[in-house]
Amino acid sequence: MSGNVFIVGLGLIGGSLALTIKNQHPHAKIYGYDVKQSEIETASALNIIDEKVTSFHEGAELADLIILSTPVLEMEKLMKQLSSLTLKENVIITDTGSTKGGIMQLASKLLQKEVTFIGGHPMAGSHKAGVESAKVHLFENAFYVLTPQLSTSSEKVEELKDWLSGANSHFLVLDTEEHDYITGVVSHFPHVIAAGLVNLAKKNADKNPLISLLAAGGFRDVTRIASSNPNMWKDIVKQNRLNLLDLIEDWMMEMRNIQNVLAEEDEHAIIRFFEEAKEFRDSLPVHSKGAIPSYYDLYVDVKDVPGAIAGITSLLAKQSISITNLHILESREGLLGVLRISFQKDEDRSKAQVLLNHNNFKTYEAA
Ligand SMILES: NC(=O)c1ccc[n+]([C@@H]2O[C@H](COP(=O)([O-])OP(=O)(O)OC[C@H]3O[C@@H](n4cnc5c(N)ncnc54)[C@H](O)[C@@H]3O)[C@@H](O)[C@H]2O)c1
Ligand SMILES: O=C(O)C(=O)C[C@]1(C(=O)O)C=C[C@@H](O)C=C1
CATH class of the missing domain: 3.40.50.720 (NAD(P)-binding Rossmann-like Domain)
Incomplete structure (x- = not known):
């Protein structure tokens, strides 16, 4: 055209x-x-x-x-x-x-x-x-x-x-209303929960800095979307506020339910809670692409010493592994920082991970 x-x-x-x-x-x-x-x-x-x-x-x-x-x-x-x-x-x-x-x-x-x-x-x-x-x-x-x-x-x-x-x-x-209801359930509310989870971790991390250090795969998997643009999400949640208010009610019931079964140490009910979720999650249609992020990020723990980041980038450069972005997520005196390296291709990320692990860096992938 x-x-x-x-x-x-x-x-x-x-x-x-x-x-x-x-x-x-x-x-x-x-x-x-x-x-x-x-x-x-x-x-x-x-x-x-x-x-x-x-x-x-x-x-x-x-x-x-x-x-x-x-x-x-x-x-x-x-x-x-x-x-x-x-x-x-x-x-x-x-x-x-x-x-x-x-x-x-x-x-x-x-x-x-x-x-x-x-x-x-x-x-x-x-x-x-x-x-x-x-x-x-x-x-x-x-x-x-x-x-x-x-x-x-x-x-x-x-x-x-x-x-x-x-x-x-x-x-x-x-139909417009159906769209806003469905995306409320599968996109907008999950963004609210992801941000809530991270805020909860932050409050605890203020009391104990090891929390940030040990935030592992599971936490990172469910909270990637908490790194989204706050201004964009402010508009979305305001627009879909009525659906979200209903979903928050349902969520509170869900949490109340697991709170009760935990308090009662009801093993069967606890298993049922996880089983139901696993069954539905495992039954979701697999999208070959599109639902998978088109960005390949690798997180690397870096020591707070001069030249640490240059050491990593020169290792990658020597192997001709191209990177598209670098971002320091956290750097506090005496603690490890986290460097996020973005790659154009999954293949480049995998090569970089092998190389960095081989050079004694601790790395993890994001979802
Ligand atoms: N990010 C996603 O995953 C995603 C997916 C599907 C749909 N959307 C929707 O697409 C839209 C854009 O999202 P995005 O991720 O590209 O956001 P973005 O922040 O990357 O880009 C939005 C751009 O709009 C510009 N802008 C703001 N107000 C403007 C105005 N009045 N006139 C001209 N430009 C203006 C900003 O400067 C910015 O460059 C949003 O409505 C969002 O809800 C986002
Ligand atoms: O992959 C992500 O980071 C997204 O949040 C993408 C996502 C989603 O919730 O799935 C976010 C908002 C859009 O309206 C559509 C897609």
Whole structure:
């Protein structure tokens, strides 16, 4: 397909969609805008967008396809602005927001009848933010939910699917409320629990620093998503607040139940609690990709001594193992620090792990 695609919000998701669209439709022209000039410059330097625009208005008025990919409450402000602009007659507007209720309500109230708005939600992502983390394969094999309005023609839905076909996702049309309920259960509430678990560990770690040191595989597996962008999640939980309040009630009942059986030392009930969870978890369909993070992180314990990090990077460089990012997660005097090294490929991470273990570094993988 050819035409002008305007991406608003050049972060992880907007950047990844820009890459998939360009890959599939090389004749399309990708315009990009972000409130942060640095993200526009990075997107342009990485050839993720073809053209920068200086305002939301400028990009919106020349676009055949507009993709809103900012945090969800920002999108609602943008929708209000869209209603006062002169848009192209056949433009399709979509979004990538993790919640659909608010934006679909605005779409039906604000937009003129000629303008097509189809809600969208690619159900894959990462705890990483920003355009430099964008990946062309991020959405591969993942579900991509669409929430068209009742008045939207099936031709327009097909046209949007064509634009997004390079994502190689499975499209699923859902009703808005159903979408917000389901994602509340399987995505939004788990993020609340992950953050709660980490906050609980932090309170205990203030009393005993060994807690951070010993936080092992299980803790890291269930809390990776607690490293997600707080601003984005503030918007999501505010938007899906009613579903989340119900889920918190259910969760408290679940915890009350395990509290009672533990207090009573009821072995059968304790086994049942774990068995039920294991059975359902083991029965979940396995996604070959998409649900798996497209980033390969390795965590390495490092001593708080000068040159420790340089020692690690030069070991990797000598073996020509490329890294994409380095982040010091914790460094306290007298204690081990944790270095997170990100790799483009799982294979590189595995090679690095073998090499570092061989050189007496303690390493662990994230989920
Ligand atoms: N991260 C995920 O795993 C994931 C997955 C699917 C959907 N989503 C949804 O996609 C959207 C984008 O998420 P992301 O992970 O790419 O976030 P991100 O933080 O990586 O990127 C968001 C970008 O939007 C920009 N922005 C904020 N307000 C703006 C405005 N008013 N105008 C223009 N730009 C603005 C920010 O500067 C930032 O660069 C969110 O609505 C999120 O709920 C996220
Ligand atoms: O993999 C992650 O880090 C994610 O949190 C991705 C995730 C999810 O909860 O699965 C997060 C929010 C999106 O709306 C869709 C996907």
